[in-house]
Amino acid sequence: MSGFTFTIDGTEIAAEDGQTIMEAADAAGVYIPRLCDHEGLRHQGGCRVCTVKAGGRSVAACTQPAAPGQTVESETPHITKLRRDLVEMLFHEGNHLCPICEASGNCELQAMAYRLNMTAPTKFPYLEPCRAVDASHPDIALDTNRCISCGRCIRASLDVDGKSVFGYVGRGIHRRVAVNGSDLAHTDAAITDHAVSADVCPVGCIIRKRTGFTTPIGEREFDHGLIGRKIEEKRRG
Amino acid sequence: MGEPRLIEISPVTRVEGHGKVTIHLNGNNEVDEARLHIVEFRGFERFIRGRLLWEVPVIVQRLCGICPVSHHLAAAKAMDVIIGVDELPPTAEKMRRLMHYGQVMQSHVLHFFHLAAPDLLFGFGAPAEQRNIFEVLKEQPELGRRAILMRKFGQDIIEATAGKKIHGTGAVPGGINRNLPIERRDAFLGVIDEMEEWADAALALARDYTLQHAMLVEGFASFPSNYMSLVRKTDGALDLYHGDLRAVTAAGMPIFDRLDYSRYHDVLVEDVRSWSYMKFPFIKDLGPASGWYRVGPLARMDTVDFIGTPKANAARNELMAVTKGAPNNSILVNHWARMIEVLHCIEMIRDLLHDPDLQGTELRATGERREEGVGVIEAPRGNLIHHYCVDERDQVTYCNLIVSTTHNNEGMNKAVKDVAVQHLSGQAQITEGMLNHVEVAIRAYDPCLSCATHALGQMPLQVELFDAAGGLLDRRSSAT
Known part of the structure; x- marks a missing residue:
């Protein structure tokens, strides 16, 4: 495997053939915001929060292969605003009531809003979905009012668990995540599935029953710092 | 005409x-x-339906920004019952109690100094521009400073036990999610003497006002009523966190006593009137005309047998001596009662801080699931009832809240x-x-x-x- 270099915001990044821009950036300790991408799952390029400009084109850093000599822009005011708008639209699409959500403090959407300095979702009209909570399963519940359609549970179920508990239904703005049964109890979902593990769902949609709020405020993942800090710590050594 | x-x-x-x-x-x-x-x-009774049981203590506390801890704990107590836990681990119960005493203290201080003091210091008919906390601060800066710092102490206790000063997450069904670190305990112990001294002074202020204005106090919206509160199960003492229900008449005669609060529906009925969103509860056996009752600090003084902490108990004895041991019906005496409870909370906080159980690590218990649970607590403003039904899927199917102010609805209107x-x-x-x-x-x-x-x-x-x-x-x- 041969190596090459390219730049992100002027910083030289070492890469290997076949690596995406995000993979190379992660290895070099440069964090590119993302929501649908998750370690151990195949890339999807769905949420577009990882949008960067490579050679003047807007591309998803999680799926775009790095190229020798490429010039990538990531943390420019324009791209940061675009990411903030994307995140804000996700807040408007669902019912993201952080103060009462058990994912608060561990939620990647909330943490991304903080990282991108989104103060309050005020730009767009709220869609205010009203979907019933599916609590039929003895150990797992689904509140799809909080789903951001990242598809991480779909890929985890299919690729890691060898199941197809989750999948997309509908098209366009109506596309959303659903289960392959009349409700979750009528699927082969199990609490041991990777798809329902604590860190696959980035928000509070997939709920592991009877664990909510057991981690004290101050000890939750993003109480310790911004999302992406673990990648950036690599760079600082 | x-x-x-x-x-x-x-x-x-x-x-x-x-x-x-x-x-x-x-x-x-x-x-x-x-x-x-x-x-x-507000409508919480309706929109909580369908939510998951462990979310309830966090959601319903959003009812209020002043006494969220009361709703947080009352809901958590109901959910304890639903998950089959009748006895919490000592660390959990004591952490919750600590949270509650901090809450009652800060709420009472807020009311007395920030809301009521302008009337008491300047007179009920004083110019409107004078009747506010800023004028209190100008007139009596030391009093104002203490008010702010006492409230801060109570809120710091809440933050240490619930994670945030307002709308924390400490109580979870079956227990608590944290214990109290030694360094936090020592910081509180470092100022507890000063808090007690200030509480003594505030109590003296409220008592002296009441006694010096006896004619006004006795003649101002003073009328007999029934009273209700929790009392400690074992001995009828004041217990703000847990106990049995007791109601007495204006003459101090028992209406019901040592009643398991899960049976509140046996003795209370909620009346609805079309001109108010607030219900009008009354005691079933007495009927709506004479069965209305009052709750709150003065009601608690009137219903309990004694207070289990020495200084607050002595202060209660002094208050009850005014009416020769009979229930006191003068609503302005509530301020005095409130300050007695502030002192009681500080005494309880001190005792708890010296208890090593607060550093214990057994935080939660589990049990066999039930479908229905009632949690009752004595909130700063009085008795608070939370009642829920939860289905086998862990979703709330029924919620009934009788809040302190609701209990007092008829009394306030009168x-x-x-x-x-x-x-x-x-x-x-x-x-x-x-x-x-x-x-x-x-x-x-x-x-x-x-x-x-x-x-x-x-x-x-x-x-x-x-x-x-x-x-x-x-x-x-x-x-x-």
Whole structure:
């Protein structure tokens, strides 16, 4: 495997053939915001929060292969605003009531809003979905009012668990995540599935029953710092 | 004989939440009717349905920004029952108690110094621009400083036990999610003596005011009623966190006693009236006309046998001596009772801080699931009942809340009418200061209107039509 270099915001990044821009950036300790991408799952390029400009084109850093000599822009005011708008639209699409959500403090959407300095979702009209909570399963519940359609549970179920508990239904703005049964109890979902593990769902949609709020405020993942800090710590050594 | 008139006090100030008073004067300027209207609607009883049981203590505390801990703990206690836990690990119960005493203390301090003190220091009829906390700070800066720092102490206790000063997450079904680190304990112990000294001084202030204004206190919206609170199961002492229900008459005779609070429905009925979002509870056996009752600090003094901490107990004895041991019916005595409870909370906090169980690591218990649970607590403003049913999927199917201010609804309305008749009837000119007397009567209950408005039904909607010059053309109301 041969190596090459390219730049992100002027910083030289070492890469290997076949690596995406995000993979190379992660290895070099440069964090590119993302929501649908998750370690151990195949890339999807769905949420577009990882949008960067490579050679003047807007591309998803999680799926775009790095190229020798490429010039990538990531943390420019324009791209940061675009990411903030994307995140804000996700807040408007669902019912993201952080103060009462058990994912608060561990939620990647909330943490991304903080990282991108989104103060309050005020730009767009709220869609205010009203979907019933599916609590039929003895150990797992689904509140799809909080789903951001990242598809991480779909890929985890299919690729890691060898199941197809989750999948997309509908098209366009109506596309959303659903289960392959009349409700979750009528699927082969199990609490041991990777798809329902604590860190696959980035928000509070997939709920592991009877664990909510057991981690004290101050000890939750993003109480310790911004999302992406673990990648950036690599760079600082 | 002149035209009948309607006077509105809107909004009622220096209370939590939004309400208004309407006073109907007949052609002789006599008060025909006076009512406290609650003009906001919260509806938690309805929209909590379908949510998951462990979310409930976190969601329902959003009822209030002043006493969220009370709702947080009452809901957690109900959920303890539902997950089959009848006895919490000692660390969990003591952490919750610590949280609660911090909460009651800071809420009482807020009420006494920030909301009530302007009336007490400057007089009920003082100019409106004088009746606020900033004038209190100007007049008595040391008192104001203590008020702020005492409240801070209570809120710091809440933060240490719940994670945040307002709307934390400490109590979870079956227990608590943290213990108290040694360094936090030591920081609290470092200032507890000062807090106790200041609580002593505040208590003396409230007591002296009451005794020095005995005529005013006894004559101001003072009327007999029944009283209800929790009392400690073992000995009938004051217990703000847990106990059995006791109700007594205005003469101190028992109506019910040592009643397991899960049976509150056996003794209480909630009446609904079309002109208010707030329900009107009464004691079933006595009926709506004579079965209404009051809760809160003074009600607790009236119902308990004693207080289990020495200084607060001595202070209660002094208060009860005024009425020779019988229940005290004067609502302004609530301020004195409130300060006794502040001292009691500080005594309890001190005892708890010295208890090594607060550093224990067994935080939660589990049990066999049930479908229904009731949690009751003595909130700063009085008895607070949370009742839930949860299905086998862990989703709430039923919720009933009887909030302290709801218990006091009839009493507040009677106080409003009593003061209106006493101070407004027959007056040719009604001044702002006279109207403030009505607010003082409401304020003595320290009502939290936003906590108490969950009755669904016909909206108490009032539509008023004005002409271009601001003259009232017509009014249509659904109220009866």
